[in-house]
């Protein structure tokens with residue numbers, strides 16, 4: 111019998127299948143100086159608009175290319191860890207051994223949030239959507255860890271007026287200045303003298319690390335509370351991915367499961383100016399704090415058009431049943447012009463590199479179940495059919511959500527937790543982008559085209 115390939119080898123094989131390959135000269139032409147204001151064609155929902163500059167991540171949808179800070183996603187998944195990648199996103203460079211150890215030490219320290227969990231247990235978590243519970247949890251972290259709620263931390267009245275930019279340039283033409291005159295730069299409320307010095311300021315790098323670590327603990331606790339079980343303390347000897355599985359399921363993962371979860375966390379860490387990243391930046395741009403900004407990201411990610419598709423995929427595959435049913439099911443769907451969850455992407459018109467990586471991992475982890483009636487075989491058959499019929503014609507290929515659910519399920523993770531796992535990883539991208547954006551902050555303020563009436567006269571209630 112031939113030796114089974116390692117997860118790294120499977121990822122390297124997937125890289126060969128992608129159109130991208132190694133860095134090529136064409137990539138350098140995408141690096142350009144941005145001269146504001148920009149001319150761009152903007153569609154509804156800000157489609158096509160460029161909102162800011164970033165050095166964090168890059169996606170080329172035509173080539174199926176995805177990059178964090180200059181490193182290709184296949185390279186990172188094959189060789190790196192979530193700890194390294196989240197450090198990279200936050201700091202812009204790969205850590206030295208010493209830097210990585212210091213970063214891991216902080217993650218370990220911040221993974222334990224007993225006060226927050228105790229407060230969380232006072233709510234009806236079992237009756238809440240897990241994303242709503244997670245949003246509540248990050249808010250409770252803020253409450254417990256920052257001094258932001260103290261009376262003396264409120265902005266001064268004159269600062270509040272200065273921040274109300276709406277009243278000033280709303281109806282003027284945008285000039286595209288990097289800093290508007292009315293915006294107060296380097297804003298810091300400063301820690302009031304009467305608050306504890308041990309608390310977080312809600313704005314620093316440490317806040318980001320607290321959130322990256324704490325979101326995993328919160329998500330694991332929510333999964334357990336939903337099953338009527340108590341949260342489990344993190345194990346300081348385990349890394350981020352292994353701890354996450356352990357705190358959620360109560361069992362130490364195998365090396366392979368740990369590696370696969372690590373890859374999943376790397377894959378979901380950042381992805382351009384998607385809805386949840388934008389939502390978190392919008393909140394941060396008001397000079398709110400990072401905890402509340404992350405809450406906005408979690409809220410946006412919870413929607414079925416964004417982070418919720420992986421759960422829909424599993425439901426669909428179960429509904430289809432064995433692989434032999436796929437063809438008839440697909441015919442019916444295409445006749446009704448219905449969209450198939452887990453396929454298509456606003457940016458990718460080639461194979462989503464994340465799906466290319468996850469497909470062989472899902473296959474490996476579900477190997478025991480292959481054969482008549484296996485969910486993986488149904489997925490595989492559906493992928494073949496969709497790619498054959500819609501791939502070339504419309505650029506419809508599997509996206510990240512198509513195989514991720516199968517991977518999580520194989521580790522005993524309940525379906526309702528798939529989207530929160532997305533957040534556990536994406537919090538590293540959200541925090542990195544918030545920190546970057548705040549260096550040149552400009553409050554987000556697009557406009558809406560008014561298509562309503564003018565000149566209407568108020569009619570008293572009784573005369574209407």
Ligand SMILES: CC(C)(COP(=O)(O)OP(=O)(O)OC[C@H]1O[C@@H](n2cnc3c(N)ncnc32)[C@H](O)[C@@H]1OP(=O)(O)O)[C@@H](O)C(=O)NCCC(=O)NCCS
Nearest residue numbers: 415419448449450451452453454455456504506509510511
């Ligand atoms: C992700 C998504 C919202 C992107 O949509 P979009 O870029 O706005 O693409 P459009 O809705 O304009 O679709 C373009 C064409 O492809 C088709 N298409 C898009 N996604 C499809 C899918 N999942 N299944 C079948 N056809 C699809 C559309 O019907 C449309 O066909 P038409 O030109 O004949 O009308 C969309 O592909 C989708 O809803 N996918 C399923 C949900 C999902 O998996 N979401 C997670 C994304 S990570």
